Amino acid sequence: MAGLELRELECFLVLSEELHFGRTGERLFVSQSRVSQLLSALERRVGGRLVHRTSRRVALTPLGERFVQRLRPAYGGLRDAVEDARAAARGVEGSLRIGFQGSADTRLTAAVRAFRAAHPDCATDLVEIPLADPFGAVHAGTVDAAVVLLPVEEPDLVLGPVFSRRPQTVAVGRDHPFASRTAVTAAEVAQAPLVTAAPPAPAYWRAAHAPSAVPGPAVSTLQEGLTQVAAGRAAMLLCRPTATYHRREDVAFVPVEGVPESALGLVWHRDGETAAVREFARAVGEHRGPGPRKSPVVA
Incomplete structure (x- = not known):
């Protein structure tokens, strides 16, 4: 590490992409001879040839292939x-721009306030994203990050802080057999038609939020789902705070035993990570501890 020059490493990384001394010089705003000088200096430090050069x-x-594979993530x-x-x-x-599903969790709004206080020169907007398209806005770049319901299995997305883990309830119409129960089991819920998110929500994500062998209606929003429930067409899984927030006379909310807790996570695109995104993720992480159990987001 003695005498290590970052400019030499940067030059080698660019050259490994361009495989052309002239284009490498153009990208680095230096001459072609300067590229050769930086590469030669790095090869002397390494003690071996990194690049084959002919006319x-x-x-x-x-050795160069191995070096670039180790160097690139470290340099990044x-x-x-x-x-x-x-x-x-x-x-x-x-x-x-931060996306959210349903309604902003109280921990999310606390993180937004903390971020704004720490970075007043960064304009922060909250944008509602559809229940049926949890990842579309991040993929499209219309939001920089989004708070979504887990699970997240998108290979091009980074999952940051996970928070708001909550028990689940099943929402049913007042005439439903579950409505008079104090609790139901996961097996019983699996035999009832459940409201599910419509495409383009991924199939694995829809299945996680409607784990039933009986097809139910597909909806785009939380309110559409509750309307289907009130009409007696299907039941719907919701986290307990969401159930509390959305109580209505024509819908009963019954605790479900044996299903995983609901959880929220902050996601962003691997190619869209910025200092602002990292700072916001840090703020979310600092505000994901115990807090008011009010989380009006569908689960």
Whole structure:
């Protein structure tokens, strides 16, 4: 590590992508001869040839291939650390759009307030996203991050802080056989038609929130689901705070035994991670502990 030059590492990483000294120089705003100098200096430090160079072709050596595979994530981590330090020094600027399903959890709004207080130069907006499309806005880039119901199995999304773990209830119409019960089991719920989210919600996500062998109506919003429940067409799983928040005379909410708790998570796109997103994720993580048990988000 003695005498390690970051400019040499940066030059090698760019060259490994371009495999052309002229284009590498253009990207780094240096001459082609300077690229050669930086690469030669790095090879001397490493003690071996990293690049095969001929008049017609540039290619990584086996040592160069191995080095770039180890170097790229380490360099990315170093760059992110520098960006975070700069952001902390000057405050995060620009804008941040956060998506949420149903209604904003109290811990989410607390995190937003904390983020705004710490970064007043960053404009923060909360945007409701459809129940039936939990990940679409993040994929499309219309929000920078989103608070969604778990599970999340999207390979291009990063799952950040997980919070608001809550017991679940089943919402049923007042004439439903479950309505007079003090509790029902997961097996009983699995035999009842359940409201499910409509596409484009992924199949695995829909199944997690409607674990029933009996098909039920597909809806796009929470209110559509509760309307189907009140009309006696199906039951619907909701976390307990959501049930409390949405109590209505024509719907009964019955605790369910033996089903996993509901949980929320903050997600963002791997290619869209910014200092503002990382700072907001930190704020969410700091506000996910015990708090008021009011979470008006469908579960």
